[in-house]
Amino acid sequence: MATKPLNVMTQQQPLISKLYCSPYETILLVRRRPKVANGGGFAVADAGQSLIFAVDGCGIIGRKDELVLRDGDGNALLLIRHTGGIIEALTLSRKWKGFSYESSKLVFTLREPNSCCSSKSPIRISAGSKTFEVRGDFSEGSCAIVDAAGQLIAQIGVKISVDLYHLRIMPGIDQAFVVGVIAVLDYVNGGSTRC
Incomplete structure (x- = not known):
């Protein structure tokens, strides 16, 4: 559903x-797939119910702490991995990295607060020279992704059911990047992408 045209102030911000x-x-509509053998993940459709993106969780790809973002035709766009280890245990955050499937280039890094720290700490995302922050509570279905200036770039909105919710993305923002971030948020909150 397209409602607001791109204005002079807003420019395309392709990350993928x-x-x-x-x-x-x-x-966009996000529909979680059930966690069953060889299942998990979610599908993202437009208002006409055409598949735009799909995220495969560990139930499909068979690896814990790894996700794959695909386009509507099934082509892999992003490989998203949790990067841990001893150093992470000593830091205040856990890192997830999203890599271009085609070039293996780092697209974004997401830092979530470590479980030993306050869960009220914001989730931070860096993508090249750009920084973003997740505000609100993803598990409650009310959170937003904002840029460094605090401007809204995406909002997880109305839950239609337990397995279906809206995702609102502002003009010029890379939708694949936003869905990649949503995939990590789904995983860390025990959603359909996690085994």
Whole structure:
């Protein structure tokens, strides 16, 4: 559903591809797949119910702490991995990294607060020279991704059911990047991508 045209102030911000940067505000539907043998993950559709993205969790790809973001045709776009180890145990955050499936180039790093720290600490995302923050509570279905200036880039909105909710993405923002971040949030909150 496209409602608001791209204005002069807003520019395309491709992190994965300009193909996923709409000049309009976009509402997508996220449907979680059930956690069953060889299952898990979620699908993202547009208002016409056409599949735009799919995220495969560990039930499908068979590896814990690893996710794959695919386009509507099933082509892999991002490989998202938790990068841990001894050093992480000593830090205040856990790191997830999203790599381009095609070039293996780092697209984004997401830092979530370590479980021993306050869960009220914000989740921070860096993508090249850009920084973002997750505000709100993903598990409650009310959170937003904002840029360094505090401007909204995406919002997880109305829950239609336990397994279906809206995702609102602002004009010019790379939708694949946002869905990759949502995949990590789903995983760390025990959602459908986690085994």
